[in-house]
Amino acid sequence: MTLGRIHSIESMGLVDGPGIRTVVFLQGCQLRCRYCHNPDTWSLEGVHPQLLSPEELVRRLCRFKPYYGAEGGVTFSGGEPLLQKDFLLEVLPLCREAGIHTCLDTAGCGVGGYEDILRWTDLVLFDVKHEDPESYKSLTGAESTEADRFLAAAQKAGTSLWIRHVVVPGLTDGAEHLEALRRYIQKLDHVQRVELLAYHTLGVPKYHTLGIPYSLEGVAPLDPAALTPWQERFAQDLAGRAKEG
């Protein structure tokens, strides 16, 4: 039995997947995204992680089940949930057995075992950091190869995807980049939705508390309304593909 190292649990999440969801934030992430608002999840050890067995977590999820309705369920987020591969491989089958819909909110940078993990996953919220490998590296500090590997496994498994992308002023808000992102997404199968997420600064105080330099100091939050035209274009792309069948 593998204990999950859990940063926190949000019982009534409305933005991380369909319906009402319990969002389980797992400790650990190998990336260092410049805009990350959860630097307190980076360490796998964490400061005061909750250590929960797969059985205990599913017992707790079952208490929330009446709120999930037809669409909701559990979302494993982080940090990077794929880093806790062994825990996922135990908890996801238990969720399925309990009739709880499962989402992984991930950037795809785990430690392998993707085929097995995806077998028990109903939906992946895949965070595309950048479609260009060089820009990916300068944004996250890592190569894009691991994310590519995960995405290839998800495509092979036929897993439903919601693509997410954080739009940061001066970094990922350019028309050229967003057009390239459209082309990148057009090549993917099983995409149900694309969500552009506006950069915000809610996590900046955490950097100050943790004594970690914040490289986007002074960059103003992006008004989500500014993304509406792009959001519509991405939605039209998906609608066009659905029509083509």
Ligand code: SF4
């Ligand atoms: S993948 Fe997520 S948790 Fe990890 S550094 Fe990037 S934004 Fe933060």
